[in-house]
Each structure stands twice: as C-alpha cells, then as structure tokens.
Amino acid sequence: MPATAKKTAATATARILVVDVGGSHVKCRLGADAQVRKFASDATLTPQRMVQEVRRIARGWAFDRVSIGYPGVVRHGVPVREPHNLGRGWVGFDYAAAFGRPVRMVNDAAMQALGSYRGGKMLFLGLGTGLGSALIVDGDVLAMELGHLHWTKKRTYEDFLGKAGYARMGKKKWRRRVRRVVQDFCDALLPDDIVVGGGQADRLKRLPAMARLGGNADAFDGGLRLWSDSSITIT
Amino acid sequence: MPATAKKTAATATARILVVDVGGSHVKCRLGADAQVRKFASDATLTPQRMVQEVRRIARGWAFDRVSIGYPGVVRHGVPVREPHNLGRGWVGFDYAAAFGRPVRMVNDAAMQALGSYRGGKMLFLGLGTGLGSALIVDGDVLAMELGHLHWTKKRTYEDFLGKAGYARMGKKKWRRRVRRVVQDFCDALLPDDIVVGGGQADRLKRLPAMARLGGNADAFDGGLRLWSDSSITIT
Numbered sequence: 161m162p163a164t165a166k167k168t169a170a171t172a173t174a175r176i177l178v179v180d181v182g183g184s185h186v187k188c189r190l191g192a193d194a195q196v197r198k199f200a201s202d203a204t205l206t207p208q209r210m211v212q213e214v215r216r217i218a219r220g221w222a223f224d225r226v227s228i229g230y231p232g233v234v235r236h237g238v239p240v241r242e243p244h245n246l247g248r249g250w251v252g253f254d255y256a257a258a259f260g261r262p263v264r265m266v267n268d269a270a271m272q273a274l275g276s277y278r279g280g281k282m283l284f285l286g287l288g289t290g291l292g293s294a295l296i297v298d299g300d301v302l303a304m305e306l307g308h309l310h311w312t313k314k315r316t317y318e319d320f321l322g323k324a325g326y327a328r329m330g331k332k333k334w335r336r337r338v339r340r341v342v343q344d345f346c347d348a349l350l351p352d353d354i355v356v357g358g359g360q361a362d363r364l365k366r367l368p369a370m371a372r373l374g375g376n377a378d379a380f381d382g383g384l385r386l387w388s389d390s391s392i393t394i395t
Numbered sequence: 396m397p398a399t400a401k402k403t404a405a406t407a408t409a410r411i412l413v414v415d416v417g418g419s420h421v422k423c424r425l426g427a428d429a430q431v432r433k434f435a436s437d438a439t440l441t442p443q444r445m446v447q448e449v450r451r452i453a454r455g456w457a458f459d460r461v462s463i464g465y466p467g468v469v470r471h472g473v474p475v476r477e478p479h480n481l482g483r484g485w486v487g488f489d490y491a492a493a494f495g496r497p498v499r500m501v502n503d504a505a506m507q508a509l510g511s512y513r514g515g516k517m518l519f520l521g522l523g524t525g526l527g528s529a530l531i532v533d534g535d536v537l538a539m540e541l542g543h544l545h546w547t548k549k550r551t552y553e554d555f556l557g558k559a560g561y562a563r564m565g566k567k568k569w570r571r572r573v574r575r576v577v578q579d580f581c582d583a584l585l586p587d588d589i590v591v592g593g594g595q596a597d598r599l600k601r602l603p604a605m606a607r608l609g610g611n612a613d614a615f616d617g618g619l620r621l622w623s624d625s626s627i628t629i630t
Contacts, residue, residue, distance in 0.1 A: 233585060235585075281537075281630065295537075297532075297535060297537060297630050298535070298628075298630055300532060300533070300535060302516075302530075302532060303585065304583060304584055304585065305582060305583050305584075305585060306583050306584075307583075308579070308582045308583050309544065309579050309580075309582075309583045310546070310575075310579055311545070311546070312547070340545075344543070344544050344545055345544075347540060347543045347544075348539060348540050348541050348542075348543050348544045349539055349540075349541075350468060350470075350538065350539065350540060393533075395516065395532050395533055
C-alpha cells in the first residue's frame with residue numbers, strides 16, 4: 161500500500177470503537193490503538209448496562225462509529241437470539257440509538273475470524289468459554305455454531321472443547337480432542353486455511369496440521385474491517 | 396418472467412447436457428426434457444468410460460455444453476479428490492476435451508442443491524448411498540462433506556444416515572436419526588431454508604421441522620442453472 165493510502169486507511173479507522181462482548185469480560189479498543197480497556201461481565205449483563213459501562217471506560221476516546229462482536233447468533237447485523245452467558249434484552253435493542261453512533265454488529269467469532277482473514281475459504285475456531293466458529297468464503301462471513309453439533313448422545317463439540325471440557329478431561333485429553341475436531345471440521349468443510357484462536361488457544365502444545373494460530377488483537381482488527389474493507393460481506 | 400424472456404432462457408438451456416454421476420447409475424438429461432437416460436456404474440468406472448457411455452446413450456441429442464455433477468470434492472470446477480465409489484483417474488482428467496464441448500463441473504450434492512435453491516441461506520442434505528451436503532449463501536454454492544463428521548468414535552454421520560446405516564438400524568431408528576441430524580445441522584449452520592433430497596428421501600415418513608423435500612429433477616435443473624443463472628457462484 162502506498163504511504164498516503166495507508167495513512168488514509170488509518171485515519172478512516174482511527175475513530176472506530178470496537179467492542180468485544182464476552183461472557184467474562186467486555187473489551188474495547190479505539191481504532192488501531194494498542195490499549196485495550198475492559199470491564200467484567202456476567203450472566204446478568206443487559207445491553208443497557210453494557211452500553212453504559214462501555215461509555216464509561218471509553219471516556220476520553222473520540223469515536224464516531226461502533227463495531228460490536230456479539231456472543232450469539234446475528235443475522236443481517238442484529239442479534240436474533242439471546243446470548244447464552246449474559247442477561248436478557250439483547251434481541252430488539254437499539255444499539256445505534258444507545259451509542260448515538262452508527263453501529264455494525266456481528267457474531268464475536270465472526271469478528272475475530274475477520275481479523276485473521278487472508279482470502280479464500282477460511283475456517284475459524286475460537287477456543288474460549290465455549291467453542292466459536294465462522295467460515296469466510298471469498299469475503300463472505302458466515303457465522304456458524306459448529307460447537308452445537310452433537311458428538312455423543314448427550315454432549316456437543318462445545319461440551320468437549322470449551323472450558324468445562326478442559327476442566328473435566330484434563331489438558332492431555334483436551335488437546336487430543338481439539339486436534340481431532342479440527343481434523344473433522346477440515347474434512348467436512350473443506351477450507352483452504354484454518355485459524356484457531358480464542359483465549360484458550362495458548363493451552364495447545366502444537367497446532368493441528370494445516371492450522372495457524374490467531375492473534376490476540378484479531379477481534380479488534382476484525383471490528384475495524386467491518387467498516388474499512390469493502391470486499392467483506394456479512395451474511 | 397415475460398413470455399419472450401422465458402422462451403430465450405429455455406432456448407439457452409435446451410442444448411445443455413446434464414450428467415449426474417452416481418455410485419450406482421450415471422444419469423443424463425438434455426435441457427429441460429422430461430426424458431432421463433442412464434447406465435449402471437460401479438467401483439471400476441473410469442472417466443474415459445463414463446464419457447464414452449454418456450456419448451452412447453446421448454446419441455441423437457444435440458448438445459453444445461455439458462454440466463457434470465461429481466460424487467466427490469470439486470474445487471473451482473475440477474475434481475480434487477478421487478471418488479469413493481467409482482474407479483480411478485477422475486482427478487486431472489480433461490472432461491472438456493473428452494466431450495469436445497465446454498464443461499462445468501460441480502459436486503453432485505451442490506448441483507442438486509442448486510436445483511431447489513430459492514434464495515437466502517439454504518442447507519441441502521442428500522440421502523443416498525452416502526450423505527451429500529451443500530450450503531448455498533446468497534447464490535454462493537459451498538460444497539461440504541458434513542457426512543464425514545464423526546458422530547461416535549468410530550462412525551460418521553454418513554455411516555448412520557447412508558444406505559448402510561439404514562440396513563443396519565432399520566427404518567424406524569434411521570428415521571429418528573435423520574430428524575436429529577437435520578436438527579443438529581440446522582442449529583450449527585443456521586440456514587433459513589433446508590432441503591432434504593436424494594434417492595432415499597422418500598423413505599422418510601415426515602420431514603423434520605423447517606425442511607422441505609427436494610424434487611427428482613433437482614440435479615438436472617441445477618445443472619442447467621450452472622450456465623443460465625448469473626447470480627450463482629461456485630466456490
């Protein structure tokens with residue numbers, strides 16, 4: 161990229177506030193700044209309180225657009241199901257009105273996937289409290305809930321690969337399961353590129369064949385791309 | 396569609412030969428004709444013999460383009476893995492040269508999915524010898540091999556839902572499994588529309604909620620759409 165184009169792109173994203181809503185924390189970053197600010201979330205968090213807290217910790221930051229990564233199903237920019245790990249009222253809430261700014265919202269795993277996307281058909285798996293997933297195909301971002309597939313009669317993939325599975329099975333078994341699941345999803349979804357990210361990804365000793373590790377800043381970089389990258393479509 | 400546009404579209408597809416390559420039969424149709432011609436296939440079928448036999452049974456049909464549904468993984472119009480149930484040599488074979496016509500090739504489940512596609516995000520599941528699958532998102536056709544996901548340590552979804560599973564479990568259990576798998580894929584892939592097709596679909600007593608039944612001619616109609624519908628992209 162020529163220097164002027166780079167500068168223009170940076171200027172264009174400098175005033176975007178990216179909000180990553182999670183089950184244990186809500187994290188915010190302004191543009192490409194290194195600093196991340198956060199507050200603790202829990203099963204009682206409503207969208208009203210989320211916006212209020214975000215505005216509080218973002219004090220002093222000048223932003224005119226907001227990107228939100230939401231831990232649940234989003235269609236066409238709005239949540240269509242209540243989140244599993246937070247309070248109620250997220251479906252139907254007017255985020256743009258509450259922030260007083262234009263808002264783009266996407267599933268949290270999809271936002272993180274976008275941050276590491278380099279082209280082609282990419283599968284993202286996010287190892288966190290649960291198991292996030294997204295598929296990006298030639299710039300089209302498809303949120304998925306692959307973790308909800310059943311692996312046994314009673315348990316889903318998420319039950320094995322999420323935090324509860326780690327606690328139940330221990331590190332060694334968990335690592336083996338992760339490798340096997342990545343291989344399975346790879347055989348089933350036929351991606352060119354696989355990214356494993358999320359807060360628990362550093363518990364892996366080695367990555368499955370074909371996969372690369374996501375970066376810590378992926379969610380925030382993905383949030384900027386929601387506004388700056390015209391080749392991206394959210395479905 | 397106005398009558399003239401309809402006539403033009405029909406004329407444009409009248410000389411397309413659609414070939415549906417399967418593990419037990421290879422079936423052909425010319426344009427939107429009602430007549431389907433076929434010959435038996437088996438685990439020794441090579442692409443050379445397929446082309447030779449297709450040309451033989453298509454005698455008298457005037458075609459200038461060919462669509463092929465292939466029972467295996469296709470990327471960017473060419474097979475990238477040998478088929479499970481046929482002979483060898485399918486990867487790297489020059490289909491256009493062998494037919495002496497331009498050829499468009501796609502995964503067989505994807506071609507069938509395309510025949511029943513009405514827009515949005517559609518999941519197709521094909522109950523046949525194995526378990527075919529495809530996802531179409533706003534016209535982008537993604538072939539998938541969801542049947543290869545493991546359901547138990549040793550068995551995949553295909554092992555349960557394919558013909559072998561039917562024989563092993565019996566009708567009642569198989570029907571219950573199908574409903575459960577459709578529900579699982581629905582929760583995981585979040586489609587707006589689900590089509591269940593394939594030769595074994597008529598063994599279902601009732602369809603899972605949200606799903607509709609594919610039609611017998613879907614594969615052929617999908618093959619025509621590969622040429623006639625500019626809103627379709629194969630990835």
